[in-house]
Amino acid sequence: MKSITKQKPFEEIQRQLDGLDRVYIAGCGTCATMTKTGGMDEVLAMKDRLQELGKLVTGWIVIPTACDEMTEVAIKENNGAIQNASCILVMSCALGVHKLSTYISKPAIPALDTLFIGVEDGPGYFQEVCAQCGQCVLGETAGICPLTACHKGLLNGPCGGTNNGKCEVDKEKDCAWTLIYQRLEQQGRLDLMRRFHSPRDYNVAPRPRTIRIA
């Protein structure tokens, strides 16, 4: 499981740093390193680009796991360089931006966009298989989530836009319901596809979702 990120267009990063000339950069040694968006190489490249812009980079770090509790310790150790900066540019997913924002009072600026929680299904190939909806239907859909894998998130079977097993929004993308049909047929469980699904409960866990584990 990885939090999949993509670097923002540099113009947007530049715009966010408007008036913030002393920058401390924080990358992440876990997901963002795997996805080559916030590992040491990317942090150093960002440092060079910011310096070319005339920014002063007061320091940088690749936090082992930015969303982890240990981030507080890592930040403390670099306190001097952070105190010297007017902001911290975060090259991790939004979870890291959130954590850093709680530990420091200076603005935490995201350098990345967080796309989805993905699973690696081949070297360097990540896909979204779960939308974390809070009402798992995988038991009835042969392990393929229609809420995630179907562009429209349909629960009651394919739309009329599917063609030759592909999706109407992308001829390269498999139609989730064709895949579900094929697997259920193999399993001899097509009766599950005939079952009517009532409209989803979007209030199953009101946003923002929280949980306290006893």
Next chain:
Amino acid sequence: MASSFREILKSDKFVVTSEIGPPKGTNIEKMLQHIDLLKDKVDALNVTDHQSSVMRFPSIGGCLAIKEQGGEPILQVTCRDRNRLALQAELLFAYTRGIRNVLCLTGDAVVVGDHKAAKGVFDLDSAQLLKTIRQMESGKDLGGNDLDGTVEFCAGAIVTPEANPLEPQLIKFEKKIEAGAEFFQTQAIYDLDKFAKFMEYARQFRVKILAGIILLVSARMAKYMTDNVPGVSVPQNLIDELAAAPKGEAINKGIDIAGRMIATLKKESICHGVHVMAIGREEVVPNILKAAGLAT
């Protein structure tokens, strides 16, 4: 007032529907002309709901115009742009204005249209929308609350008889019937033998099937549809026929083809009627009906 369209569906008459595409903008002149031209020549007129996810004048507006001109409208409702509150509200409003027929669709994806950055809603799907209508008819809304005054609709849906693979679509078709669909207007069909096979299967259900007839205006369009429109395949002999037409005459050939197909469907009692779509060329629908021997 019950749906007169439902009465026609129940009769043995070969049912003919067509459709109106509302304008992009407030100039409704052409739409009104099309309504005036077609309202007495068909049993009911659909009005599309932001067809292909292209923002337009609303379906409900077109339906009201049809009512005002004494025609029988079929309100097309997609689940793309409204959540369950807005969908139910639209049905309440439609009912109070005398609209009695609804075609329930999931709707195209937002990204195929002209507002690609918009949020696709899909709070309900087509089967759930059909069931919502039946629940509202029982006097309750989707939240289980009492309605002060209910609705009553002749509800329909769509099916793609030539989809590949077909089986998942048939499962959906049966779900729509269980959810309350009374009639189906199909995606365009061009291969009557294939369609007849679909009808052999579909006849076991107590629903009326209106075959989708899309006017072909050129060989290029026929090829484009085959390559790009899901579940549509124009046989090579029809493409050749269109290609052989003299310059400027291809549309007349298309009218002949559509008329011929309709005539065969009726003569051989293959299905219960047709839904004629002349996307953007509504003015020639009477010619198609004449070519089919249906014009009065």
